[in-house]
Structures are given as C-alpha cells and as structure tokens.
Amino acid sequence: MAKKILVVLSEWGYWGEELVGPYDVLANAGYTCDFMTAKGRKPPALPPSMDETYVDPPLGVCVTSEHFARRTKEINDSALLSTPISLEAELAFMPYFNSQNFGHELLKFHELREEFWKKFVDPYEALLLPGGSGPMVDMVNNERLHNLILGYVNRNKLIAAECYCVTCLAFARDWTDRKSIISGKHVTGHAREYDYKDGTGFAQMYGYDDQPMDTSANFGPPFYPLEYILRDATAPDGMFHGGVGHSISTILDFPFLTGRSTQDSTLVGEVMVKCLEEGLTRYGW
Template structure:
C-alpha cells in the first residue's frame, strides 16, 4: 500500500520552511507528497522565506536561516511543484441559495462531494502550508473546507500551519454550521506575533497593513467552550496535536510538525503539547 500525503499550497505564496520542514520528514519516512493548489496553478514561495537573514518585525529576530532559505529556493526552482492537482477541477462548488434550480443542484453537489470524499481514501494525511498567501485563496475556500470535512469523515490526519489553521475554524458542514474544532486543542498565529504593517502576498502589488483578521480570537471562539487555543507566547515553538488535528503556530514549528506527522502515521501518536 502506497503512503501518500496531500499537500495544499497557496497560489499567492507559501512560507518556505513550512513546506520544507514537513516535506523533508515525509521524504525520509518514505511518503509520497502530492501537491494541490486552488485552481491548478503552480505555487511559489514567498520571497522573504527564500532570503536568508529575513528579520521578522514582531519577533524582532531573524526567522529565515541559510539552510531553509537554500532548501526553499531549491524546491521552488525544481520541477517538484509543477503540474499540481486543481482543487477547483476536483471538488464541486456549492450552488447559490437563490439559483433557479437550487434543489436539484444541491443534490448533485452533495453527490459529487461524496464521490470526492471517497477518492481521499488513498491519502494518509492532509497538509495545509501557511504563510500570507492562504489568506487570499485557502482560508475561505469552500472546496478546501469540503476537503477538510472529507478527511475528518475518514478520520485521517489533518495538519495546518500558521494562518492555514484558520481553515479549521471555517470548515463546517453547511447544514449544521458547527465548528469542527469545538472542544479541541489547537495553536495558530498568536496576536503578539501578528504584523501591524507590511502584510503582502505574491501576485498582488499591495501592502495590506496588518493581517486580515486576528487569528487568535477566531481560534479561541472556534474551540470554545471546552477546547483551548494555545498561543505559546514566549516559547520558541507551539505545536499541538489533538487527533485528527495537528497544528503549528508558525515557521519555527515546521520541522516538529513534520516529525509529529510521521509519528502519528507510523506509531499512532494522538496527543502532544497539551
């Protein structure tokens, strides 16, 4: 039986180390990583994550070292990320409520989604890489939400890093609309480490200022009342496993996220960090 991980990358830029860390661990453990993007366009790394010595304003420290910058450039220049799967061509779009044939279209949508969920059985885990790009085309992507729900239905490992953790708060069954991480333990970008200015993405020439939302607040609400958001402020890493959810706060967690991913898949680990 083949060992496969499905990895989602933003077409507006991913953070290099957040791909390299898990990818290296997956490679070493003999897992094939299959790449998918929202519309099938090739993904590229955010430039700061490929530049050694990049200084992060909130952390007041360099967050891109020589090794990960070089590995990011190496992967970005290789054909490995060429020809990704198109999420748009795979999963169906939910119809608008006021569409003329909404009832029939909704039945067709649910039928197609079930077929897509069945196809996820060949993968062992879903990995959603962070960075600022996911804010544009992953966080509020209905098709990606449905993919997450499919992995959840199959009780398979779901991994999210940095701002990609937001997807877990928004991926909800359209009928019930309940948070899938209610009562769960997760981490994600802490308020103390959010930019106040300078948020940017690939392909759009703009300074968005601060990120589009304070992720910490969203995760605190989404995990309530019996779960918990773990910021890990003041600690180098914050990595939380509450199976099937494995979350990493930021780029510094990337290697550990990869190591835990392998331990979950190979050894059945189901809890870490809380």
C-alpha cells in the same frame, strides 16, 4: 502500498519552511506528496522565506535559516510544484440557495463530493496545509477546500495545518449545523503578540487572465487576528494555545495537528509521522 500525503498550497505565496520542514521529514520517512492549489497554478514561495537575512518585525529576530532559505529556493526553482492538482477543476461549489432546483442540485453536489472524497481523501494518509500569508487570500474562505477538509474529518484522517492555514479549520463546517470542526479541540496558531502591524506581504499574484503578475505587494496588517478566531472556534470546551514566549508551539488533538509558525515546521512533520505510524493522538497540551 505507497504512503501518500496531499498538500494544499497557496497561489499567493506560502512560507518556504512551512512546506520544506514537514516535506523533508515525510520524504525521509518514505512518504510521497501530491500537491494541490485553488486553480492548479504553481504556488510561489514568499521571498522573505528564501532570504536568510530577513528579520521578522514582531519577533525582532531572523527567522529564515541558511538551510531553509536554500531548500526553499531549490523547491521553488524545481519542477516539483509546477503542475499541481486544480481544486477548482475537481469540485464544484455547492449550489446557491436561491438557484433553480436547489434541492436536486444539493443532492447532486453531495453525490459528487463523495466521489471527490474517494479520489482525494481515501488514497491519502493525511492532509497538510502549509501556512504563510497567501492562504488568507485563496485558502481560508475557500468553500472547495472546506469540503476537502470535511472529507478528512469524515474519514477520521489526520489534518495538519500551520500558521494562517489553521483558520481553514475554524471555517470548515458542515452546511447543516455550521459548527466549527475544531469546536472543543485544542489548537495553536499565530498569537496576537506576534501579528504584523503593517507590511503583510503576498507573492506573484495572478491576474484575471490567469497570467502571473510577477510582483509582490504589502497590504498592511493581516486580514484578521488569527488568535481571536481560533479562541471563538474552539470554545467553549476547547482551547487556543499561543505559546507566547516559547519558540515552538505544536499541538496535536487528533485528527487536528496545528503548528503556530515557521519554527514548528520540522516538528509538525515529525509528529505527523508519529501519529500515522505509532498511533499518537495527543501532543503538546
């Protein structure tokens, strides 16, 4: 039976290495990947992740190697990501509380969600959420994505999230108790010391007519300080690990595998394989 991973990417720009790192490791280990985006449009790589001269302002060093710049360009220019699955087309929103026949519609939603899980959770070994700035726009507060993540929690399957995509885990909550799924867990993510003060960029935004705007834009600092969200979501019995002063911060507290940033990407793939094939449940803490 084929070993499959479901990968959800942002249509507002993913960081190349955060896809390429785990993707190449998984492919070499015999896994295939299916790709999904919020609306089924091709996800673009963020331009700096294809530029080997790019210097990350908070770190003050170049964070895009020649290898990952080249591999990101290869994937970005290929047909690999050209026809992703549309999350919007596969799962409706939960009905509004004040909508007509809310009780009956909520029951129908849960039945449809179970069918959605059978299609997009059961056939896959794990869920992978590569980061970058784009996820802040169309993934972090995406209720459909939250319900996909809840399916992997329900089936006790591995969920790997990198950089700003770790916030998706903080906000994925069962509608009834509204408690974060990472409460009591150990996770990592973008530390406050490494946040941008200005110039957070997004790539090839799509307009209301669904046509690419073929541009990029800077929107000042990140929309939120990720570390603070993760500290609150994991409290009181879990922990946020920032790894400040260390080049790598990768944490596995099954079923959650989290990578702080670009440098963790290959290791995230390696730990995914060890988790799936050797039963590893804890790493990095």
